[in-house]
Amino acid sequence: MNQPLLKVDNLALGAARLQNRVVDGVSMTLKRGERVGIVGESGSGKSMMMRAVIGLLPPGIVKFAGSIAFDGRDMGSLPPRDLRALRGAGIGLIFQEPMTSLNPALRIGTQMEEGLALHKEVDAAARRAAMVSMLERVGIPDPQTALTAFPHEFSGGMRQRIMIASVMLLEPALLIADEPTTALDAVVQRDVLELLRDLVKEKGTAMVLISHDMSMVAQYTDRLLVMEKGVCVEQGETRDLLSAPRHDYTKKLLSALPRRGPARAIADRQPIASVRDLQLTYGSGKNAKAVLHGIDLDIRPGEIVALVGGSGSGKTTLGRVIAGLLKPNGGSMTFRGREISRRNGNYDDYRANCQMIFQDPYSSLDPRMRVRDLVAASLRHEKSLTAAQRKARVDEVLVDVGLGPQFADRFPHQLSGGQRQRVAIARALARRPDLVIADEAVSALDLTVKAQILELLARLQEEQRFACLFISHDLGVVEQIADRVIVMHRGRIEEQGLKARIFDQPMSDYTKRLLAAVPTLVSTEEGGVSLEWRFSGPATPRLHRNAAAN
Template identity: 50%
Template sequence: MSLDDASPLLAVSGLTIEINDKLVVDDLSFAVAEGETIAIVGESGSGKTLATRSLLGLLPSGVNCRVGSMRFKGNDYRLDDLEALKTLRGHSLGMIFQEPMTSLNPALRIGQQLHEGLKLHTRLERAERERRILAMLERVGLARDRALLECYPHEFSGGMRQRIMIASVMLMAPALIVADEPTTALDAVVQREVMETMLALTREAGNATILISHDLAMVAHYASRVLVMCQGKLVEQGETVALLAAPRHPYTRKLLDALPRRVALAPPAPAEHPVLALQRAVIEYAGRRRWFRPTVSKRAVDCVSLEVARGETVALVGASGSGKTTVAKAIVGLVPLHSGEMCFDGRSLAGMDRSRRRTWRLDCQMIQQDPFSSLDPRMRVRQIVDEPLRLDAALDRGQRLARVNEVIDEVGLGVEFLERFPHQLSGGQRQRVAIARAIARKPRFIVADEPTSALDMTVQKQILTLLVELQRRYGFACLLITHDLGVVEQIAHRVLVMEQGRIVESGERDQVLDAPRHAYTRRLLMSLPQLAARAEGGFVLRERTLAGEGGAPT
């Protein structure tokens, strides 16, 4: 399983891709042996996706691969010969895409979509195809149930859809599978499960796999070799264990540094009252209204209590659908509480008069998950950051402008960014603008709803560091909503774990992460890949050990 194998399954040489005369993939060469799993790692924009797409002839229009060739199963192909590459797709080269929400056709039943590939590449009878499809569905962890084939994609969760996608690729039994961030869009726990399923399946069938990811720790668990790409160039490659132990290229070291690591945080100063306290909060969504039948409302949050003190970060952790975002929305006033009490500085919100309630609203800000949709596309950065300041009657135009300049500097962007529109910024820069907007009015409480889940690992690290730094400066209380325990490790003081609308575990960060009591917390923790720093530099893979009775997920 190494490069000097007599004839690798796939050998790519001299792959070069240009967009408007700009090199996005520069003279890339690599090989994959039969049955081997390799990983290509790099930030977004490093060219890893384009490079692998070009092997299948699936480059987007306007992007051309002019130079490059590959040797696959002993045959030579030119990478600009799209017709030849097309003959390989499906039965020889399979691809699993990132976004399971959009890679299945919403208008077709999944049975039709699964039959499609087999119909195209084999001459099997319908009954035989169906037998294989059902067997494969069982293998990817779904039920062997004919009724499933009659369902449409929207009837499945994200994790199940990705399993279906994997099934549709595996049905062709391709010799090589390219998986482009196959689990990035999924929850931590589901991520792990889907990944395990996929790799167990490929190992069993003997397919080679190319994993593409920005998450070095995650792929390190599965790949025998890792290729690191930076700005279109292959900067380092090697056996996973060796590469982690002694990374040579500075970029690899930067990637490894970005891995979540527990940092000791200064404990918040003791205060008489928490900034925010939620007591036995219940939130319900009205169900569908029907004629002649009572409306059944859905309880999204059930009796949740939490407190956040000044200068403290409390993480609310849970899978999607656990109700954590609903809690956040209730706190910022977008969703009403059905029952329970919300207190600000020890005073109940219900007992406040109008103007005091207004003051609280202005003192409570939110950082949203997706920086690509949270900024008005028609406004310049200056206007966006100025927006919350407009509500502060004490500031005149000049003072507001001064504050905008100050804040944009504090989030690490220069004044040269002020006249730009959001679409001219990268994801990390946009999230910085969103943070600037949130802190502009020096709020006392901030809700951060998955502030880094749309970002690359390295950018994630920068944003989290920025949040910690700003919290030290302003002393705001912060409620962090996330499904990623890596984020929790880096910035949270305390952790609350939520499942199905209830808080199932709570405590100090170290206590919860090292000695979790609830089964769900354990599953979350087990799904978090862990690399441990070695004393002599570099990293080793480590299985997470949990105190208490073993580490087996229940």
């Protein structure tokens, strides 16, 4: 009974042809019922190590050295048939994006039943009863109907709950959760993690939580491993390691956490962009669904306005309407004091001076175009520039975003995630716009890259004085970068105000619930962080230590 459930000993993984190691000499043990977190930057090897545990290494990656034992059995010596029997029933895996791991062509019931049929000797009626019970357990309304639905009919949070239900249905001894809440808003993220914690405790399941969200691992894990470039640089009890880190890399990760920025004085000038009584409805007739309900919003020159709210609150839709990518059903929009209309000649000026940075640069950048052409595309309607001036502008903006002309001839796939996001920022700023709309511009980035991009955006905004509508579900990022915060819920503005007032003295119950869902990591004297909560939460409620300063 004292035998560890999982034992990884001196594991080394890498590309067979190149002999380079993506995991190098990592060892760890996991007891039954224990919760372990693994953190590190993208490419640190944390996901690769866990894929080796379950036997799902990508083609070309091999094990150079070391061993993996699960429940006393050497995983390297198991025949394929035994390994397949172990996946799901013994070791469950929750992937980062449920929309790509759920089959869009199959109904939910069909997908959930597959694992039961393979691993449990029960009849169809018992399988259906088990599926309904588990869907109820994870909070899916009307589970009978949900079994007949397709994945696209659910929100991101509901799809992730379905993934959790599918995995926990088989009652695995070990659950591997690989970035399970990256794409979810604060309230849904906490709901999902509380659910995971309750389920693993109820079933006695051990859990490995892979994440770059330090507040998440601080709250939901017992022990923590920190990985850098394939090497485990530090491990220990989560609370002790975070409060007093020993390794410089751990300190570097913690120093990159978002922290509240100082309040700036923004002149009370005429808004650069305004919307009044803005309304948007998808569909028509019986299928009509109102998404925006009478939105009033002003964005002044030189300010950063953060738009926050849960999934489905309408914040991205509002941003796309303001950017001119969606046409509203009612209300009015003005830019530089003039109504936006094709009839009055203001439309072209508005579209040229309102640029957008999308969430995922890999899908928003054409993979067939070089960086120079991607950035220059925003200048194609700038008739006053010669070809030489256009090239010079591209080189200049690439330097501004920290890349330089040497990146101009590369394709997007030749860049890292952070570099691709810099190209997306360069494309938006090449026209030197008056308004930039950043839609979840840093949500897919790891801690250190996120810190670099936030610093870059803040510097460029200060230098060029463009207004910015910053859409995000990451409240820590908002607290660092925003001047003013607007909270949306179900297509309406719940409240808005200066950053310090919204975070420290929220008036709306929904805003309080949103803030209470996110733990705050406060700096310690030892160079680490400690976990605290705003207003209400699992821990003793306390305000941010620096609240009075701002």
